[in-house]
């Protein structure tokens with residue numbers, strides 16, 4: 001199964017570490033949802049960041065460096081230490097140090113190494129700063145979005161932890177941790193807070209896959225997998241009930257579901273409505289935060305994903321790398337709006353992107369979608 005191939009060790013480590021940091025995220029999100037304020041910081045571009053973003057980044061860096069060797073690990077990731085290093089950020093930094101050490105203390109349950117003594121503040125800052133690679137066309141680069149969909153995260157809704165490995169410009173493995181991804185497709189449409197409240201009434205049962213999964217794939221395997229999150233004191237026992245996932249077989253647009261960002265600042269909802277109409281999609285869009293949208297395509301819960309950012313916005317590789325390989329290995333396709341593959345070899349940004357990003361469960365829908373984008377483009381207000 002998924003344990004074979006050139007990247008088997010990397011995939012195994014990546015899945016384990018994503019499991020571990022998903023537990024970290026769940027603890028922080030539970031605290032955020034019950035706290036009234038003061039837990040969310042704004043970055044210079046006004047986007048939100050939380051202790052979970054920095055803590056996940058530091059934890060992943062520490063584990064990958066420990067296993068593969070500090071000098072062998074190049075990581076391209078979203079966060080830097082700017083906001084954490086301000087004089088009034090002492091409490092924030094202390095919270096990150098505490099969160100990382102709490103998480104790493106649990107590492108043996110995930111089959112991962114743990115530090116001999118708790119990490120000191122400078123080590124944690126170094127770990128966060130150590131994720132400052134800018135990728136490129138050659139060599140191995142890990143790509144991490146510690147919390148994708150931070151807005152969903154702080155709102156108690158969907159978010160994802162995304163880790164990918166790029167080698168010589170190609171995404172070779174992808175892992176998406178989706179701690180709030182519900183078992184049933186219908187529940188994705190359901191306000192997540194309600195689902196959270198209901199699931200709190202009973203202990204999650206891994207057999208029913210109520211909440212939380214890790215989805216992953218290795219390039220060329222033709223397979224994508226899903227495992228449930230582990231809870232409480234459980235130990236991660238490989239293969240942890242892994243089951244194979246596939247894209248949907250629906251090819252009729254009238255029956256297809258399309259998903260897109262909740263935030264209209266991140267994608268042009270009027271353009272996507274025009275495209276949907278032009279291609280004959282009938283259902284209401286499924287609006288979900290984060291790369292959970294790629295997970296939904298790979299799991300067969302939706303057939304189409306579209307993202308059309310405002311002109312001038314440059315898409316970053318960490319927002320797509322893991323999702324792309326997972327969707328492709330699950331049988332789907334991901335391209336720009338001109339039908340070309342995304343290019344992960346050009347550094348931090350997806351350079352040369354034609355208008356936007358689309359993912360489909362197969363080539364028939366993709367062809368119709370690209371035709372509909374051409375038909376709708378001129379009348380859009382981009």
Ligand SMILES: Nc1ncnc2c1ncn2[C@@H]1O[C@H](COP(=O)(O)O)[C@@H](OP(=O)(O)O)[C@H]1O
Pocket residue numbers: 047078145147148149150151152260261262263265266267288289290291309310313316319
């Ligand atoms: N103006 C903009 N246009 C398009 N995408 C944007 C954007 N500002 C931020 N984003 C990206 O959109 C991601 C969220 O996507 P979605 O809206 O689908 O949940 C953000 O990820 P982060 O939350 O990791 O910063 C960010 O990378």
Ligand SMILES: [Mg+2]
Pocket residue numbers: 145147148149318319
């Ligand atoms: Mg992101």
